[in-house]
Amino acid sequence: MMLALSVRQPWANLIFAPPRFAKTVEVRSWRTRHRGELLIHAAVSKVDRADCKRLGAADEPRGVIIGRVRLVKIERATTRRWRELRKRHLCAGPRPYEKENKKTYLWFFERPDLFGTPVPCLGQLGLFPVPDRVLSSERRTPQK
Template sequence: MRCLTIRQPWATLVALGEKNYETRSWRTTYRGELAIHAGLKIDKAACRREPFQSILAKHGYTEENLPTGVIIATGKLKECHEITGLNSVAQWIGENERAIGDYTEGRFAWELENVRPLVHHVPAKGRLGFWEYPLSEEEEHF
């Protein structure tokens, strides 16, 4: 399965359905199934800022209990939007989404859909960019 490593707390926000766009500096033509991997690093300063802190707390998370080094969700990469200015994205993102993503002009907003958190996280070593996770027969339920 194709995977994407995302730093915490952003990975958990995606898994919880609180973040529907992952912003990146690069465009992708890939569309389809995607596993979300929580990287090993946690941006603790972000976890202490609003709206991050309130959103995480609503789901029982703090910087201390965020999962790391595991695949935490699956979903689909639906579309990749080029950001041409904040006005270009204001029509399709909400206030919280704008506050927890980097919508700087020239970046790309990857639209995610049907994201479902995994009941059992899958340990995996993340990588930059897309990477493949080989599914065993037991993990076909992803």
């Protein structure tokens, strides 16, 4: 069994973009002790059309696991650190959650592996377990 994280589109697909454009930092208002492999689930929630247009993203698949990454570290984001790293999140605006006075955590991803075929799966809030049977070997073929 592996853990998955739901990410809205177009952000989910941008994690797997070519290195020059890849989104290597995810922002959350919470942290986890988990490190290592993590599945990326493209959330079903509404796609932000303005972000898609700004980033040149198409209407990407939703409600599916699209690949996996390695979660290597999580750190608390200060406003200064956010300014340094926001390009790696592909965000032009202020630090997320700042207005809500919530803590902001930066999740650092490495080794993105986009699946050749998206795997249908219901997402959940937080990290959620994905049974091995959902990720049968024929569905985990890396994209060429």
